Amino acid sequence: MEHGNNGHKTAVLDTAPKSPANVASAAGRGTLIIIGGHEEKTGDREILHRVAEAAEHKKIAVATLASSVAEETWQDYKRVFRELKVKEVVHLDVPDRGSSFDKAHIDTLDGASLIFFAGGDQLEITTKIGGTELCDKIQDMFRKGVAVAGTSAGASVMSETMLIGTSDDQSNIAYSMAPGLGFLRHIVIDQHFAQRGRIGRLLSAVARNPRMLGIGIDENTAIVVNQEKCDVIGRGSIYVIDGRALTATNLANESEPNSMSIYDVRLHVLNCGDRFDLASRKPLGHIAQTDREAKQSASR
């Protein structure tokens, strides 16, 4: 075993980024790529290109825990990542919790430069590997600098506390929450965001504890998180919901009627090229433009 419980605890203290308490940020040194689902798998493939780059084209472990069609999902991503010149693509195939204790699965991760969580049902991921040595190893690798990416359900599990879905078509509080894998601190993620009209449930999740920064990610859109900064890539938008200045809500009471009231939310909509500071909760502008301006001013 690579690390005992004590060694693990020490690792948390030693290698986690030095963010003050209650500051939204990644919980490790690795790059995180969080995708809103339905990323392009043919043609341009901007997002999966970025995933391959974050893996330095070395070794990607594709975790299909969430998927009910794990083999198909694996074959799909294997093809794409091979096409994108990733040297080694392996399958982290954990059909049930029993399998997650299997040393062969744990060893699959050795030398991986990126771990990719495919879509499906987020509770399948956390019920299968939560609290196992396999999960500890993933967390540990991330803390030490290995990149992690996830799409759809694989995006939701990045949160400390994750949203699990029910009805998508009401501006109500018809959803549940469960502990996620916690790659992000003080952040709650939602995916398929505009496509499934999820602003209501993310607003209500943030209002219930404004310590959490809400990040809603459209399909074929992603954020690339490095500790306290995130960059937007892909075709859609990112919705950032900051509830710190919230002045009132009716969501303290579980038995409230199924509509909500929340005053003074700050909302940012970001698109490809935008950078956001998770710690200060402020947009840092359009990076592509900034680069262009820098080049222009350099050429003057």
Add this chain to the structure above:
Amino acid sequence: MEHGNNGHKTAVLDTAPKSPANVASAAGRGTLIIIGGHEEKTGDREILHRVAEAAEHKKIAVATLASSVAEETWQDYKRVFRELKVKEVVHLDVPDRGSSFDKAHIDTLDGASLIFFAGGDQLEITTKIGGTELCDKIQDMFRKGVAVAGTSAGASVMSETMLIGTSDDQSNIAYSMAPGLGFLRHIVIDQHFAQRGRIGRLLSAVARNPRMLGIGIDENTAIVVNQEKCDVIGRGSIYVIDGRALTATNLANESEPNSMSIYDVRLHVLNCGDRFDLASRKPLGHIAQTDREAKQSASR
């Protein structure tokens, strides 16, 4: 003819509420009830009850201009308003623009205490009556204190500039705008809001000119506007989008890619019982609760 063009102009100056420039408010003295569509027509019928009350149970003119099934729509509302003890319910049936010049239609409105715009296609309303004497008469009645209500398309036309829809499932700018009937100043309305995931298009409409306060109304939910105050009734939520503090957007350029970037939007989510001040753009709290607290403190 009740009023010439000059008389009309004077009426605008004399009877419009005395709001400062650029302050969101109703443009007349009448009560406005703006409904997000699909209001209950059987059972509880909270919203249509409120409409009947705003008419003082006297005379409601049901305008079915937007509807492709005008007769059916009319029969539906006639039944409901009769059940709700409205003394007289008449049909403003304008199948085409030609008919809107018909004196019989104009006379239908005489003595009406409320004009109700049913749902359908908002452009059907403005193309049929925009700029006609019939439209002038409605505006004039509203300015002088007659109530106006509208649901769905009938809600959208309340705006100065109205949203007309295309795709609902993308967080992009796939919509158009057209001049509405202007019962509201400096406000743009959207309906079927959570149900059709319309936050993206309303945000983008507001970002294009933050003078406009954006109000998104869920189905079976309504706002009751009296000059500068609005109250929420019904089962869903109201989303108020205030762009005045906006610091940046990419929406200045029509040819921008189909995703948007908007920094520093202020958002309020309101539900039944909440009151909002359109002029200061601030929530005034939960009226039911305030009433309850007042009673409690009175009984001490």
